[in-house]
Amino acid sequence: TIGVATHHDGMSGTERQDVADDYAQRISESHGEVEVGVAMSLQKLMGTDARFDHCNCNSEGGQNCLNITVCSTTTGVDQFSVAAWNPLGQAESGNQILRIPVTGESWIVKDEATGKTVQAQVSAIDKRTLELPLLYINHFGVKKEDLPKIIDAYSNKATHVLTFAAEMPPMGYKLFSATASTSAVAAKLLAPIKATKTTSRRLSARDSPTTVSNGVYEVSVDPSTGLLTKLKNLKSNLETDFEITWGWYNSSDGGCTTGIKTDACSTQKSGAYIFRPNSSTVFFPGPKRTPTVDIVKGPLFTEIYQTFSDWATHVVRLYEGSEYIEVEWTAGPIPIDTPWLPASSIGDTRFDNWGKEVIVKYKTSVDSKGAFYTDANGREMVKRQYNQRGPSYPPLVVHEPVAGNYYPVNSMISLQDDTEKVQLAVITDVSVGGASLADGELELMVHRRIQGDDNRGVQEPLNETMCGCNDRGAAPGKMGAHGHEGDGGCVCAGLTMRGRHFLVFDTIENTNAVRRQLIEQLNFPPTLAFSTDKVETKSPSFSMLSKAMPENVKLMTITNTYADINDGKILVRLAHLYSIGEHSTLSEPAVINMSEVFANSGLKIKSATAWSLTGNQPIEAMDAKKFDWDIVDVTGGKVKAEINANGAPFEKRYPFDPNDPRLMITLRPMEVRTFFCEFE
Secondary structure (H helix, E strand, O other), X not given: OXXXXXXXXXXXXXXXXXXXXXXXXXXXXXXXXXXXXXXXXXXXXXXXXXXOEOOEOOOOOOOOEHHHOEOHHHOOOOEEEEEEEEOOOEHHHHEEEEEEEEOXXXXXXXXXXXXXXXXXXXXXXXXXXXXXXXXXOOOOOOOHHHHHHHHHHHOOOOOEEEEEEEEXXXXXXXXXXXXEOOOHHHHOOOOOOEOEXXXXXXXOOOOOOEEEEOOOEEEEEEOOOOEEEEEEEOOOOXXXXXXXXXXXXXXXXXXXXXXXXXXXXXXXXXXXXXXXXXXXXOEOOOOOOOOEEEEEEOOOEEEEEEEEEOOXXXXXXXXXXXXXXXXXXXXXXXXXXXXXXOOOEEOOXXXXXXXXXXXXXXEEOOOOOOXXXXXXXXXXXXXXXXXXXXXXXXXXXXXXXXXXXXXXXXXXXXXXXXXXXXXXXEEEOOOEEEEOOOOOEEEEEEEEEOOOOOOOOOOOOOOOEXXXXXXXXXXXXXXOHHHOOOXXXXXXXXXXXXXXXXXXXXXXXXXXXXXXHHHHHHHOOOEEEEEOOOOOXXXXXXXXXXXXXXXXXXXXXXXXXXXXXXXXXXXXXXXXXXXXXXXXXXXXXXEEEHHHHOEEOXXXXXXXXXXXXXXXXXXXXHHHOOOOOOOOOOOOOXXXXXXXXXXOOOOOOOOOOOOOOOOEEEEOOOOEEEEEEXXX
């Protein structure tokens, strides 16, 4: 399953739909087995027989999927427990927000480790979210009289979202209980703090401009345009113009790229492998309209709902005191036809089945001078320049002004004003394509629905549906009516995506400090397990670590997978989170005292030896085989200057002494090291 999950086609989407379905099934089945193991581990650690369930989107359709606010275990009940496991090892990593679907608007949340009630907020689930599970319905062959029953079966039975701030220990869990405040159990709690209800209102075009704030950021909204207008960091006293907009590029069917005078003609279509729009025009997502704005307020967070069309929406969340702004976007179902735009036609047939490449754009007044930065596999940031390539490449001849400036974004894209020392960083929860096509702007491609094959080997269009049926019965590269299959039919909504971005706007120094921590929190969130049983435990909180990891160090791996071929030893892998020059203090070499970190009973370290990164040979054996390369900078020093732009590299590895009882490890910026350790 790990091989499938990390296969290049599986990650990039360059496989046929039947292969994607097979990947999804294998990953889901394996994830189900892992969930059973997690539940058993929690039972053992807590010393309880309570049953734990999960809502990780592994059920059929939209059942039990927290990403769309569906969880049967926490819905329709007046009491449940949630065990939140924090996979991160830093001290502050456990301070995170949990959002859980519930029924009813009156709830009390209790921290079982401290016995105190926790501040919480309850808000009604929005209409867009409630509609998402219904997109999984295949309407092919469904009789009109049967449809209400099917809709009821697929509907989300939750009515509200219960949100609270959880403080979890590093590499450990904490147990929380949630109780409907009208229940008999809630009446027994001492001085309970009820979850606060939110207030909601839709802005009218006649309303005056308004602002919302979380104490760190202030966002301004203009109801007349339906857009955000300003973003201010209150702590750093920095301000910028600010908009979040949606749009889409029309996929090329081959031909000439509009706006380029020479050498911009090709038969190449846009498809699974290739992004190629037929022009630089960004179309509005649907009939042109003023986006609607709804504001939901409460003491824990404030939300700004912006609706551009029925298939392009997002929510801007400002959690009180948070150093980031969350944008939860929802894209789809992307329509196949385009009736709101003029198109060629023959008789009653309109040729408007256009491929659509959907983007979210963040527009600011930051003077970025055509430069922006993207991460390389979640590690170092690489500088990009509009319409240029790096010093080791020949000069760029621009044939594709949009696609030619797109780069992979695995976890982060940013831009900055080096003169004013200000930066905007956008952190993603999935790998996407991104670009900065104008100063101060960042755009991320969040979804695609394409009607033609790009002839790169997939032999079918990128046109996935929510209920898993599409074109397997059609000829290669051809569309079936409604995605008609050879063994049945399909009348189903196009694939709909939901994801989150974290935005940071601050000084370069402050942004660089917090963005690495936010990458970890967004991509490695707490694992949640739910139980409606009474969880009786003497261990409502637990940490594997006796001391938290330094802020700039990640505990990447601790596994016994290779113990049987390494005398029972455990593989431990550590990584430095920051690169050279990224931050004045956090980019310094990091020192870890392994004897202090791993001193708990059951995980007390006895010995450690350094190995190669992959753990297939001792570090000394690897070093002895290294070849001393003669390096010549053929660019006349340009590549070397780029490497040294943020500071000279640390050429030599810090030695590790396995005989030192403290087992001290020093990591250079961005360094990843592997050890085989023996534990008591």
